[in-house]
Amino acid sequence: MxxxxxxxxxxxxxxxxxxxxxxxxxxxxxxxxxxxxxxxxxxxxxxxxxxxxxxxxxxxxxxxxxxxxxxxxxxxxxxxxxxxxxxxxxxxxxxxxxxxxxxxxxxxxxxxxxxxxxxxxxxxxxxxxxxxxxxxxxxxxxxxxxxxTDDWVDLTFPEPDMVAKGARGEVLVVDGFGNVITNVPGGPVEGCEGIRVDDELIPVRDAYAARDPGDRLVTVGSHGNVELAVNRGRGDEAFGLSVGDSVLLEW
Amino acid sequence: MxxxxxxxxxxxxxxxxxxxxxxxxxxxxxxxxxxxxxxxxxxxxxxxxxxxxxxxxxxxxxxxxxxxxxxxxxxxxxxxxxxxxxxxxxxxxxxxxxxxxxxxxxxxxxxxxxxxxxxxxxxxxxxxxxxxxxxxxxxxxxxxxxxxTDDWVDLTFPEPDMVAKGARGEVLVVDGFGNVITNVPGGPVEGCEGIRVDDELIPVRDAYAARDPGDRLVTVGSHGNVELAVNRGRGDEAFGLSVGDSVLLEW
Amino acid sequence: MxxxxxxxxxxxxxxxxxxxxxxxxxxxxxxxxxxxxxxxxxxxxxxxxxxxxxxxxxxxxxxxxxxxxxxxxxxxxxxxxxxxxxxxxxxxxxxxxxxxxxxxxxxxxxxxxxxxxxxxxxxxxxxxxxxxxxxxxxxxxxxxxxxxTDDWVDLTFPEPDMVAKGARGEVLVVDGFGNVITNVPGGPVEGCEGIRVDDELIPVRDAYAARDPGDRLVTVGSHGNVELAVNRGRGDEAFGLSVGDSVLLEW
Incomplete structure (x- = not known):
C-alpha cells in the first residue's frame, strides 16, 4: 500500500x-x-x-x-x-x-x-x-x-513550560472543526472539574456534547494533548487563539 | 466493500x-x-x-x-x-x-x-x-x-403542508452549487411552465442551462424534490433561502 | 482503471x-x-x-x-x-x-x-x-x-500575441496556491534574470523559495508555461490577476 x-x-x-x-x-x-x-x-x-x-x-x-x-x-x-x-x-x-x-x-x-x-x-x-x-x-x-545518511533535518515540537500547578503551552495546530490543539499533555488535566485558561475558568469535559451548544470546554483530544473547544462551534474563535499562540493553563 | x-x-x-x-x-x-x-x-x-x-x-x-x-x-x-x-x-x-x-x-x-x-x-x-x-x-x-435492539432514534424529514394549489415546504439542504433542495415532491411541478415561489413567478425548467446565466429557475432535482436554482449561480443567494427556512410554492 | x-x-x-x-x-x-x-x-x-x-x-x-x-x-x-x-x-x-x-x-x-x-x-x-x-x-x-462521429465541439486555448521581445498573454487558470498560469510558453523566459510583467520588473526563478516569503517571482511551471507566483503567498492577489485577464510579458 x-x-x-x-x-x-x-x-x-x-x-x-x-x-x-x-x-x-x-x-x-x-x-x-x-x-x-x-x-x-x-x-x-x-x-x-x-x-x-x-x-x-x-x-x-x-x-x-x-x-x-x-x-x-x-x-x-x-x-x-x-x-x-x-x-x-x-x-x-x-x-x-x-x-x-x-x-x-x-x-x-x-x-x-x-x-x-x-x-x-x-x-x-x-x-x-x-x-x-x-x-x-x-x-x-x-x-x-x-x-x-545521518545528515537530515530534525523536527521536534516545542515543549510546554511547566509552571506552578500548570503549564504555559503553545497552540500546535487548529483542526478543521476549530479545535485548538496545544502541546500540553493531557494527563494532569484528566479528572479536573475545570482549569484556568489564560485566567478564565473553563470546565473540563470528556465529550463536546457535555456542554451546551456554543459553550467552551477543555478536553483531552484523541491525540492525548489538551484541546480547547466549543460544543458545535469553533474553539479558535471563542478562545481567540491561532497556531503558534502562547496559552497559560492552570489546574 | x-x-x-x-x-x-x-x-x-x-x-x-x-x-x-x-x-x-x-x-x-x-x-x-x-x-x-x-x-x-x-x-x-x-x-x-x-x-x-x-x-x-x-x-x-x-x-x-x-x-x-x-x-x-x-x-x-x-x-x-x-x-x-x-x-x-x-x-x-x-x-x-x-x-x-x-x-x-x-x-x-x-x-x-x-x-x-x-x-x-x-x-x-x-x-x-x-x-x-x-x-x-x-x-x-x-x-x-x-x-x-428495537430501541433506536428515528429520523424522518418534515412533510410539506399541502395548501390550495401548492405546498408550504421547508429547505432540507443546500448543495455545494447553492441549489436549494426542498421537502416538496416534484410531481405536481413537472409540466408546469412556472410556479410562484414566495409570491414570485419563477419558470420551471428541466435543465439549468434552459435559463440564461444568472437567471433563476425551479427544477425537479435528481433527488425527485423541488429545487430552486440559478443557472451558473447560487440559488440560495438568489432566493435568500437557507436550511430550515419555510418556502411557499404555488402551482 | x-x-x-x-x-x-x-x-x-x-x-x-x-x-x-x-x-x-x-x-x-x-x-x-x-x-x-x-x-x-x-x-x-x-x-x-x-x-x-x-x-x-x-x-x-x-x-x-x-x-x-x-x-x-x-x-x-x-x-x-x-x-x-x-x-x-x-x-x-x-x-x-x-x-x-x-x-x-x-x-x-x-x-x-x-x-x-x-x-x-x-x-x-x-x-x-x-x-x-x-x-x-x-x-x-x-x-x-x-x-x-466527426461532429463534436472543439476547444483550443487562446494563443499569446507575440510582440517585440515579449508576448501579450492571457491568464488560463489560477491554481489553488494562487499561482497565475498564463498561456505563454516558458521557453523564452528560461535563463532570463528577470522580465517585465505589465511594466514591472520581476525576477525569474526556478524555485519559489529562491525568493523571500511574500516576494513575487516569474517561473516556468510544471506545465511548461509562464507562471506568476509569490513565495509562500498568492500570486493572483499580488499581481492583481484573474482568469481571463490579459498580461504583457517582456523579456
Whole structure:
C-alpha cells in the first residue's frame, strides 16, 4: 500500500496518483491533501497522529516549501513503514512514533531523472516515482539510488513550560472543526472539574456534547494533548487563539 | 466493500481509513467527508440519495454530535447493505430506502475496546473497527458484541403542508452549487411552465442551462424534490433561502 | 482503471462512484472534483496536465454546464485512453496531448436509459454508466450504443500575441496556491534574470523559495508555461490577476 499526503490543491495530487499508478500496482490510499499550506510542523503533527493507524505501507509525503532548492529527498525507514519525504523534518516525529524512539534509518534518494524533473513539482517528478520504487522493491536498501545518511533535518515540537500547578503551552495546530490543539499533555488535566485558561475558568469535559451548544470546554483530544473547544462551534474563535499562540493553563 | 462518510475535516478520515485497512482487506470507497458539520438531518438526506447507488456494502457513517455521551453505536441491516453509525437517526432514512420500508434490522454494537477508546473520536476508535468487523464477518449476526435492539432514534424529514394549489415546504439542504433542495415532491411541478415561489413567478425548467446565466429557475432535482436554482449561480443567494427556512410554492 | 473528474460538490461524486462500482469491478481513482465550477476551459487545461500521467484508463469527466440540453455524450479514444465526457470540448486538449495530435477518434454514446435519466445529474445517470461499460467492454467499438462521429465541439486555448521581445498573454487558470498560469510558453523566459510583467520588473526563478516569503517571482511551471507566483503567498492577489485577464510579458 502507498499512501499520499500533501498540501497540494487539486488536481496536483492526481498527477502524483497517476505517476504512482503508472509505476506500481500498489493500492493507493489518501491521507490528506489539505494540510495547512507549507506548514511543515502542522503536517508533521498530523502525520504522527494518523500514519500509525495504517498497516505497514510506503507513505509519500509532500509538504515542501523548499521545492527546487538543494534540500534532499529522503526515505525514512521506521518500524515496518517507509516514509518518502523532503528533508525538512516533516517525517521525523512520525518516524519516532513508529520506531518508538530514535531507532529509525534515513536514506537519501537520488532523483531518478533529475535532468527532466520540474523545479516546482517534485511531488509528481521526484517523490511519487520514489515512493512507487521503494514500495515495489521492498525498501530503500534495494535501490541503487538510495544511500544511508545521518545528515537530515530534525523536527521536534516545542515543549510546554511547566509552571506552578500548570503549564504555559503553545497552540500546535487548529483542526478543521476549530479545535485548538496545544502541546500540553493531557494527563494532569484528566479528572479536573475545570482549569484556568489564560485566567478564565473553563470546565473540563470528556465529550463536546457535555456542554451546551456554543459553550467552551477543555478536553483531552484523541491525540492525548489538551484541546480547547466549543460544543458545535469553533474553539479558535471563542478562545481567540491561532497556531503558534502562547496559552497559560492552570489546574 | 466498505464506504466511509463523515463530517470530519482532514486528516481525521485518514485515521479511520488506516484503522479499516489494518483490520480488513476490504476495498474502501469514500462517500463524503464534508457533510455539513454535525447536521444529522442533512447527512441523513444525502446518505439516502447516494448509498442506494452502491453495490451491497458496509457503510461506515460518522456524523456524531453526541460523541462521548451515552448514545449507542448501531449496525443497521437493510437489504444487502450494512450501515454502521451512531444512534442519532442518521442511518434511518437510507435504511428505509434500501429496505423499501420498515423491514430493516437494528443491532447495537458494544465497543470493542471501550476502555481505551477516546471520548472525542469514535470514528477512529469505535465505528471504523466495527465496520471492518461487520464487513469481514458478513454482518452483525456473526459478532458476539452485536445484539438486536428495537430501541433506536428515528429520523424522518418534515412533510410539506399541502395548501390550495401548492405546498408550504421547508429547505432540507443546500448543495455545494447553492441549489436549494426542498421537502416538496416534484410531481405536481413537472409540466408546469412556472410556479410562484414566495409570491414570485419563477419558470420551471428541466435543465439549468434552459435559463440564461444568472437567471433563476425551479427544477425537479435528481433527488425527485423541488429545487430552486440559478443557472451558473447560487440559488440560495438568489432566493435568500437557507436550511430550515419555510418556502411557499404555488402551482 | 476508471478515473473520475468533475466540478461536483460532495456528495454527488459518490453517486457516480456507486454507479461505477455497481456496474464494474474496475479500480477507481479520483482526478479531482473541485474543478472551477462549470469552467470548461479550466477543466480542459487541468485534464491535459494530469491525465497523461495515468496508465491507460477510462476517464469519466463531467464538467457540464449544458446538462439536460441536447448536447451529446462522447467517448474520445486517444492513444490507449478513453475519455467519457459531454460534448463541450472539455476532453479535446487532453485527447490531442494523448494522441500527439489530431489522431484520436470520437464516438457519440446513446444514453443507456434516457427515459429514466434525470435532466440535472448526467454524471450519475449517463456518464458513470457509460464509463463503466466502455471500460468493461474495452472501448466504444464494442458497444452497440456508440457510433463514430466527426461532429463534436472543439476547444483550443487562446494563443499569446507575440510582440517585440515579449508576448501579450492571457491568464488560463489560477491554481489553488494562487499561482497565475498564463498561456505563454516558458521557453523564452528560461535563463532570463528577470522580465517585465505589465511594466514591472520581476525576477525569474526556478524555485519559489529562491525568493523571500511574500516576494513575487516569474517561473516556468510544471506545465511548461509562464507562471506568476509569490513565495509562500498568492500570486493572483499580488499581481492583481484573474482568469481571463490579459498580461504583457517582456523579456
Amino acid at each position: 502507498i499512501t499520499l499526503a500533501s498540501d497540494f490543491p487539486s488536481p496536483y495530487p492526481a498527477a502524483m496518483r497517476g505517476v504512482v499508478c503508472s509505476r506500481s500496482d500498489a493500492r493507493i490510499e489518501d491521507v490528506a491533501h489539505d494540510f495547512p499550506r507549507q506548514d511543515v510542523r502542522a503536517a508533521a503533527f498530523w502525520l504522527r497522529e494518523v500514519l500509525p493507524y495504517f498497516p505497514p505501507a510506503t507513505h509519500c509525503v509532500v509538504v515542501d516549501p523548499g521545492v527546487g532548492t538543494d534540500r534532499s529527498a529522503l526515505v525514512v525507514e521506521a518500524g515496518d513503514h517507509h516514509i518518502v519525504a523532503p528533508d525538512n523534518g516533516v517525517a521525523v516525529p512520525v518516524a519516532r512514533e513508529l520506531a518508538s524512539g530514535d531507532d529509525f534509518d534515513v536514506w537519501e534518494i537520488e532523483y531518478d531523472d533529475a535532468a527532466t524533473a520540474s523545479t516546482t513539482f517534485h511531488g509528481r517528478d521526484v517523490f511519487a516515482p520514489a515512493a512507487a520504487d521503494v514500495h515495489d522493491e521492498g525498501g530503500p536498501a534495494a535501490l541503487d539510488r538510495c544511500s544511508r | 466498505i464506504t466511509l462518510a463523515s463530517d470530519f475535516p482532514s486528516p481525521y478520515p485518514a485515521a479511520m481509513r488506516g484503522v479499516v485497512c489494518s483490520r480488513s482487506d476490504a476495498r474502501i470507497e469514500d462517500v463524503a467527508h464534508d457533510f455539513p458539520r454535525q447536521d444529522v438531518r442533512a447527512a441523513a438526506f444525502w446518505l439516502r440519495e447516494v448509498l442506494p447507488y452502491f453495490p451491497p456494502a458496509t457503510h461506515c457513517v460518522v456524523v456524531d454530535p453526541g460523541v462521548g455521551t451515552d448514545r449507542s453505536a448501531l449496525v443497521v441491516e437493510a437489504g444487502d447493505h450494512h450501515i454502521v453509525a451512531p444512534d442519532n437517526g442518521v442511518a434511518v432514512p437510507v435504511a428505509r430506502e434500501l429496505a423499501s420500508g420498515d423491514d430493516f434490522d437494528v443491532w447495537e454494537i458494544e465497543y470493542d475496546d471501550a476502555a481505551t477508546a477516546s471520548t472525542t473520536f469514535h470514528g477512529r476508535d469505535v465505528f471504523a473497527p466495527a465496520a471492518a468487523d461487520v464487513h469481514d464477518e458478513g454482518g452483525p449476526a456473526a459478532l458476539d458484541r452485536c445484539s438486536r | 476508471i478515473t473520475l473528474a468533475s466540478d461536483f460538490p460532495s456528495p454527488y461524486p459518490a453517486a457516480m462512484r456507486g454507479v461505477v462500482c455497481s456496474r464494474s469491478d474496475a479500480r477507481i481513482e479520483d482526478v479531482a472534483h473541485d474543478f472551477p465550477r462549470q469552467d470548461v476551459r479550466a477543466a480542459a487545461f487541468w485534464l491535459r496536465e494530469v491525465l497523461p500521467y495515468f496508465p491507460p484508463a477510462t476517464h469519466c469527466v463531467v464538467v457540464d454546464p449544458g446538462v439536460g440540453t441536447d448536447r451529446s455524450a462522447l467517448v474520445v479514444e486517444a492513444g490507449d485512453h478513453h475519455i467519457v465526457a459531454p460534448d463541450n470540448g472539455v476532453a479535446v486538449p487532453v485527447a490531442r496531448e494523448l494522441a500527439s495530435g489530431d489522431d484520436f477518434d470520437v464516438w457519440e454514446i446513446e444514453y443507456d436509459d434516457a427515459a429514466t435519466a434525470s435532466t440535472t445529474f448526467h454524471g450519475r445517470d449517463v456518464f458513470a454508466p457509460a464509463a463503466a461499460d466502455v471500460h468493461d467492454e474495452g472501448g466504444p467499438a464494442a458497444l452497440d450504443r456508440c457510433s463514430r
